[in-house]
Amino acid sequence: MKVLLFSGGLDSSALASWKRPDVCLTIDYGQRPASGEIAAAKAICDELRIRHELLTVDLRALGSGSLGGKPQSSLAQAEEWWPYRNQMLITLVVFRRNECCASLLKFGQAETRRALALSRSQTSPTSVTSRT
Numbered sequence: 001m002k003v004l005l006f007s008g009g010l011d012s013s014a015l016a017s018w019k020r021p022d023v024c025l026t027i028d029y030g031q032r033p034a035s036g037e038i039a040a041a042k043a044i045c046d047e048l049r050i051r052h053e054l055l056t057v058d059l060r061a062l063g064s065g066s067l068g069g070k071p072q073s074s075l076a077q078a079e080e081w082w083p084y085r086n087q088m089l090i091t092l093v094v095f096r097r098n099e100c101c102a103s104l105l106k107f108g109q110a111e112t113r114r115a116l117a118l119s120r121s122q123t124s125p126t127s128v129t130s131r132t
Helices: 010-019 034-048 083-099
Strands: 004-005 021-030 052-057 103-106 126-129
Touching: 004 010, 004 083, 010 034, 021 034, 021 083, 034 052, 052 083
Parallel strands: 004 021, 004 103, 021 052
Antiparallel strands: 103 126
16 A cells, blocks of 8 residues: 655645555644645545545644744744654654555655665655555
8 A cells, every 4th residue: 555645735745646645644743734734635635536544643742833833942943843843754654554554655755665775866755665
C-alpha cells in the first residue's frame, strides 16, 4: 500500500495527483488552521478518488507562535516554531501505517529507502519503503 503524507496544500496535492497513492494521510497535530487543512485535504481526495485518513495527535506543547496559539519562543528564529515538526510527522505516519500494511510512504522531494540510506540522486517524492 502506498501512503502519502498529505497536508492538502499545493505540493502534496500535486504529488497525490501525480503519484496516485492508495491512501492520503493528514495529521492534525494541534495547529490552529487544522480544520481548514483537513477540509481541503478531504475535498481534494474526494475529487481525486483517493482514500483519505486523518490522524489526530496533539503536539501543541511542542510549538510556539500563532500556528499553535502561543507566544513566540525566545529560541525561535521566526514567529512560528515547531522544532523537528516534519520529522515528528513522518515518524507518526510510519507508526500509523506500519501497524497494518504500508509498503511505501511518500513525502517531500527526494527519495529515501527504509534502510535510511539516500537513494542515488532521485528527484521523485521522498519514500520510505517498509516490508510488511
